[in-house]
Amino acid sequence: MDRWDGEADACLWVSGADLTEGSYDEELGDHLAALPLVEESSVGTGVLTVVLDQADESALLRHLPRKLAKSLRRRDIRRVRFMIACRTADYPVTMTSVLTEAFGACHCVDLAPLSRAEAVRLADSAGVSGEDLIARVEQASAAVLASIPLTLEMLVRTFQADGRLPGTPEALFARGVELLAEDPDPARVNGPIETTGPQRLAVAGRIAAWTLLSGHRTVWRGRGLEGGHFDLPDGELVSGKESTTAGSFDVTARVLKETMATALFTVPDENRVAVRHSSVAAYLAARFLVNRCTTQQQLANLLLVGSPDGETASIPAPLRETASWVVAMRPSSTRWLAAADPESLAVHSALVRSDDVRRLTVEKLLDRAARVELGDMRWALAKWDLQHPLLAEQVAEVLESAPDAATQDWETTARVRIAVRLARDASTADPRLVTTLLALTSNNASHPTERRLAARAAFELDPERSAPALITVLDSLNSNSDGDHEHELRGTLLSLLWPGHIDLTTMLTSLRNPPSYLYGMKAAFLRSLPDLLTDDHIPEVLAWAHRAACQPEAVGAGFAFNDDVAEQSLLDSVFDRALGASDAESNLEVLAQIVVCLFQQDRDAPLPSSLQPDENGHESLRAQNLRRLLAQALVEETARTQMSGLNASWKILHDWKIDYSRRWMAP
DSSP states (O other), rough: OOOSSSSSSSSEEEEGGOOOOTIIIIIIHHHHSSSTTTSSOOOOOOOOOEEEETTGGTTTGGGGHHHHHHHHTTTOOTTTEEEEEEOOOOOOOOHHHHHHHSSSSOOOOOOOOOOOOHHHHHHTTSOOHHHHHHHHHHHOOOOOHHHHHHHHHHHHHHHHHHSSSSSSSHHHHHHHHHHHHOOOOOOOOOSSOOOOHHHHHHHHHHHHHHHHHTTTEEESSOOGGHHHHHHEGGGGOOEEEEEEEEEEOOOOHHHHHOOOSTTTTEEEEEEEEESSOOOHHHHHHHHHHHHHHHHHHHHHHHHHHOOTTSSSSEEEEGHHHHHHHHHHHHHGGGGHHHHHHHHHHHHTTGGGOHHHHHHHHHHHHTTTTTHHHHTTTTHHHHHOOOOTTTHHHHHHHHHHHHHOOGGGGGHHHHHHHHHHHTTTOOOOOHHHHHHHHHHHHOOSSSOHHHHHHHHHHHHHOOHHHHHHHHHHHHHHHTOOOHHHHHHHHHHHHHHHTTTTTTTHHHHHHHHHOOTTTTOSHHHHHHHHHGGGGGGGGGHHHHHHHHHHHHOHHHHTTSSSSSSOOOHHHHHHHHHHHTTTTTTTGGGGGHEEEHHHHHHTTOOOEEEOOGGGGOTOOOHHHHHHHHHHHHHHHHHHHHTTOOHHHHHHHHIIIIEOOOOOOGGGOOO
């Protein structure tokens, strides 16, 4: 795009693969340099949106934060919006601080998987029964495939073509890629189609394997010297033969072009082609290696990287899904891969349906527990699926054989923690396992981390049997002052037990103030609490909030509101929930009492979000009426408490804190 003049909205789109040391100024730097300086008066009302897409494909990524900081320094960026898309594993953490300093805030977000309801709606929009489709996907233990839009589309195509879904993830992918390999896009191919579907599928496997195993991400079809760091020149893929059940064939430029014109591939820009999704690439690469009858030694050379001491080997993160597919396709001859790096396979364990391989993976995870627990913790966020018929027995044996907590070394502690995490994969509420988990939860000598994990695992396996035991543990915590880790255990217990197994009064009396330096399950529970309240809960919650804010000495060991962020946020949310109730007017008197109490303590009182104008400065008639009624209730309450009229007016007009980004919009 031309240099932005500020008059109209504009978008500067930069592809990461095009961003190099030599091209930085042309692609991005000169556009930022053209922005007015802070001390200059800018004209126009437009907004410039800068989008840096696939930043992880830039050879400049490591140095990009420094260059951006220099380009943005002293520039007027009040009407500039900056968005970066980057793989989490490659994202430079210094980028956040650079953008925060320049723009005042930087929000880092992960693209969350589709929820079940979202997947159903998307499938419905494609003309199939979403509920029926997702139910069949769940029966095939392939729900992870439905959580990603691109692989969900593959499932929809299969369901539309066949009226059913195969029974395993491997069969689902096999049929899905077959359909994607059909009918190349005529707009991307000149002339009649010369290849068959199986031929295009074989060449797609070559492309996926060559790009993944060589560290490339896209195929480059332009001039050789203009390709990026992660581009694989298309000429390198043209040579030799591939084979199908019908026989071998030459891989020519025409064959390659027709293959890349199928729905298996996307075109990020004019000269680049990429496999449509990393999961599809991983499957195609694994299929290519298996069909080539690759030997164990060859697979080890391709998929494993040895440690400097030569004692261990691991699978690089970009190849983990490929390795998992190889094991899924050849479980009997690849057990050595599960033994070499079980934690990598655990991340994609939903793909491997072999009970023998899963049992071995669990065994090796437990053997390497100390290393796994101290390693890259991203695996802990993944949904393991290591269920097999003997899993409950495997885990129970570890927990029962562990020595007393006071005499445990780190290796034993780590083994217990991994065992508890694995317990959540057990498909049935095995009585022996649930008993062992509840015993660990109730053991005051055990570390609260293990107790918290065990409580959640036991509850997920058998909630009705676990609830009474967990209530007993919560009661024991209420009898003692919490240490730092006990707050996390308390938060876990409350999130499991309320509202299904304890009443509102018990929950409120069980709340305690977490230390300001801790953020975890307790803070998460406080944040989610208002959303779980019904209108019937509001009067009791407001009475509790009044005591906690205005009579902290009467609370004793309970919860008292102070200026800590988490607790202030809870009070804000309680206000919003009370004002959002169907009979909000009946809550105004108590809300006014709490606000005036805060005024008397020289503390801030937030203006609830529900009473503020929206981002365009508009407000509903209901919000306007509620705000005026609340102001009236405040005036009456200050009169009742005999606050100075001048002081009360000042507090109501000025100490009622409005979000500064919206202050100009408030009437």
